[in-house]
Amino acid sequence: MIEAIAAYYDDFGRRWAHGTSPLYEEWALGIARDERMLARIAPLEPRLRQANLLFAAARWAGCPLAPYPEWSAWVTAHWDDVMTVASARATQTNEPGRCATLLPVLSRIDGPVALLEVGAAAGLCLLPDRYSVVYEGPSGAVRLDPVAGPPPFVLECRIDDEALIPDRMPEIVWRRGIDLRPIDPSDPDAVEWLATLIWPGPHHDSRVARLRGAAAVAASDPPRIERGDLLERLAEVARESPPDATLVVYHSAVLLYLSQPDRERFADLVRGLGAAIGRRVRWLSNETTGTFASVDAQLPAEAATDHRFVQTVDGRVVALAGQHGATYETRGLGA
Structure with missing residues (x-):
């Protein structure tokens, strides 16, 4: 499970965020290499593991738009708040x-x-x-x-x-x-x-x-x-x-x-x-x-x-x- 989640975030960063959202690329690649963050994500239901939902929920909860070390420290400290938002919302990118x-x-x-x-x-x-x-x-x-x-x-x-x-x-x-x-x-x-x-x-x-x-x-x-x-x-x-x-x-x-x-x-x-x-x-x-x-x-x-x-x-x-x-x-x- 940990390896699959790491691969998913690595793909999200390299394939989708690369060249279009440097911040999301950094966050995704950071998670892919962060065993502690991966361990937090692994027990979640599949819907809540989505990068789009996790990142948007963190932003809605007030996270800094900062490099991965600062962002992940904030998310860890406010994990319950982020999960409350993610559980109540959904990924609905209506473009x-x-x-x-x-x-x-x-x-x-x-x-x-x-x-x-x-x-x-x-x-x-x-x-x-x-x-x-x-x-x-x-x-x-x-x-x-x-x-x-x-x-x-x-x-x-x-x-x-x-x-x-x-x-x-x-x-x-x-x-x-x-x-x-x-x-x-x-x-x-x-x-x-x-x-x-x-x-x-x-x-x-x-x-x-x-x-x-x-x-x-x-x-x-x-x-x-x-x-x-x-x-x-x-x-x-x-x-x-x-x-x-x-x-x-x-x-x-x-x-x-x-x-x-x-x-x-x-x-x-x-x-x-x-x-x-x-x-x-x-x-x-x-x-x-x-x-x-x-x-x-x-x-x-x-x-x-x-x-x-x-x-x-x-x-x-x-x-x-x-x-x-x-x-x-x-x-x-x-x-």
Whole structure:
């Protein structure tokens, strides 16, 4: 157990935090080499061992944004306070920037679209047609605005294929979410927790402002988020979608929190959903490598997957999408 936790924190620091959040990289690598801290973490339930949750809970409880020796001493002295926060909260990184990497798929669906996001949190990724996006393509920048007018912030995405830059917003006629702990985007405390889940560092400062802007958009007309387990509620909620719309079931960085058997169970549910409810269903997935072996097998050996999700449509790899929506890459994937 100790070795597995050390490997997890080492991977988090080297693969995910490196180059984007120096402080989280140092904390993660520090834990990976700290036998006393590893011994504290080992008895915790798996959910509480998550680096994102532990680090955000420590920050919420008042830890210093300091080098590992000072930070770990503070966390050790305030361990009960940190665990109280972590036990009451959850990792729900609701990154609206990811909508920029959903639109290249959603905008190419003909006719009305119904959206069903599992792991929706506050529903900020249920509103891709309500945010402005600037796509930086090989020939220059292209801006796409909502039909109702632009909000006071802009998503930015670098895309490597000019043909995939959306030229219109999808016609979204219905949207729902499923989450174990739905978040009210009009609740200042809830939005502040989402902001705390954003990593510290200059690469992430703009994400905080974007999150608050997207929360204001959501609060003005909040999408409906159903409370429950995605494995238990999927078909029930999906049946409420309009029968004449294409239902898109999608998620970003959600399935990594499920066990491997539950991931496979979810995949089976989505694959059979269209026949079960009598709808046209597409499955749009943004998850890390290691989520599905069948997806990883489609990737070229040289594919750079750090800081990227593997985007699939109905189980077929179509792109590598930046984890916060800043890039959309298709070259060399055979998409």
